Amino acid sequence: MVLKEIPADNITRPLGRNEVIGLLFRLTIFGAVTYFTIKWMVDAIDPTRKQKMEAQKQAEKLMKQIGVHNVKLSEYEMSIAAHLVDPLSMHITWRDIAGLDEVITELKDSVILPIQKSYLFESSKLLQPPKGVLLYGPPGCGKTLIAKATAKEAGFRFINLQPSTLTDKWYGESQKLAAAVFSLAIKLQPSIIFIDEIDSFLRNRSSTDHEATAMMKAQFMSLWDGLDTDYKCQVIIMGATNRPQDLDSAILRRMPTRFHINQPGVKQRQSILRLILENEKVEADVDLRKIAENTEGFSGSDLKEMCRDAALFCVRDFVHAEDGSEEDFIRPIQQTDFQKAMEKMKRSKSAGTPSMMLDTALD
Numbered sequence: 001m002v003l004k005e006i007p008a009d010n011i012t013r014p015l016g017r018n019e020v021i022g023l024l025f026r027l028t029i030f031g032a033v034t035y036f037t038i039k040w041m042v043d044a045i046d047p048t049r050k051q052k053m054e055a056q057k058q059a060e061k062l063m064k065q066i067g068v069h070n071v072k073l074s075e076y077e078m079s080i081a082a083h084l085v086d087p088l089s090m091h092i093t094w095r096d097i098a099g100l101d102e103v104i105t106e107l108k109d110s111v112i113l114p115i116q117k118s119y120l121f122e123s124s125k126l127l128q129p130p131k132g133v134l135l136y137g138p139p140g141c142g143k144t145l146i147a148k149a150t151a152k153e154a155g156f157r158f159i160n161l162q163p164s165t166l167t168d169k170w171y172g173e174s175q176k177l178a179a180a181v182f183s184l185a186i187k188l189q190p191s192i193i194f195i196d197e198i199d200s201f202l203r204n205r206s207s208t209d210h211e212a213t214a215m216m217k218a219q220f221m222s223l224w225d226g227l228d229t230d231y232k233c234q235v236i237i238m239g240a241t242n243r244p245q246d247l248d249s250a251i252l253r254r255m256p257t258r259f260h261i262n263q264p265g266v267k268q269r270q271s272i273l274r275l276i277l278e279n280e281k282v283e284a285d286v287d288l289r290k291i292a293e294n295t296e297g298f299s300g301s302d303l304k305e306m307c308r309d310a311a312l313f314c315v316r317d318f319v320h321a322e323d324g325s326e327e328d329f330i331r332p333i334q335q336t337d338f339q340k341a342m343e344k345m346k347r348s349k350s351a352g353t354p355s356m357m358l359d360t361a362l363d
Ligand SMILES: Nc1ncnc2c1ncn2[C@@H]1O[C@H](COP(=O)(O)OP(=O)(O)OP(=O)(O)O)[C@@H](O)[C@H]1O
Pocket: 096, 097, 098, 099, 100, 138, 139, 140, 141, 142, 143, 144, 145, 146, 196, 240, 241, 242, 272, 275, 299, 300, 301, 302, 304
């Protein structure tokens, strides 16, 4: 009907120059509008876009701080690097750890020496530094400190992998991120990948595992095996757990070098207290030995909390001092402050903090 009304000449005649230009112009505009609309929709649908951009900025900043230049990272490596490489955690040394001398000596011999003097061990396959190290023991007793100090002393970069970085992601993303953890560690080598609460992430495989989780675990293990086959590769996985009995046996096999970081005994508690109070104002007659004896069952972290509380009593006294008080300084910590702080910690420990019992099946 409509075509009938258009003169036949108009349909069959070739288009004029201006008409072609007009048509091209309209097509270009249409193409551009379609392209930007689709791009905008894809970006709007991608829930991780903002995170990715922030991760990229953060990663670039961190890389500069740890002195890594000219290393190109993929999008996934960037997002791992942003969360994991923490240059501030590289300041912990053996000096910051008290009461774990035996563990430190063993670590120096079995992990650090083969790294630092690698030329001595080049010809031996037996004496290569282990690719997997497990630190196990009750919470707050120094596992994280040990891992950080090992990295610092061995001159390794420290990648602090929170399991949630991998497990919270969208289906498919977690596998790409797991691969990125390893490729990033290799690019940054020598490096330690530290996985705190490794049991939460690589626990006994069960039939209730989500398919994506099971696949990610299997992939993680095969990437780990990849490290083992390359003797030149200087990447170590260090895991920490309070519940070694929950770990998948395949994971335990990959971590043959194990250290039990146990609750401190009385002597260790005394050295931890000495270290914590090293730079604090403490009354000369404070008896650290007595405090150590009375803090059975306290972890290093409990002792630190207790000392902070004791110091706070002095601050409170200063703040609440009568107006007109001559004193313009905070008094040193006294034995009674420690006593009060200790009682408070004991009360909070008995009021429902999780049991400190640990299965020592690995001993
Ligand atoms: N042996 C120790 N020497 C000095 N400080 C210690 C020691 N153990 C624990 N601390 C103090 O307690 C804090 C917590 O320790 P850390 O994070 O290493 O414990 P953890 O064993 O990794 O615990 P979690 O299993 O809860 O992660 C440390 O930052 C430190 O201040």
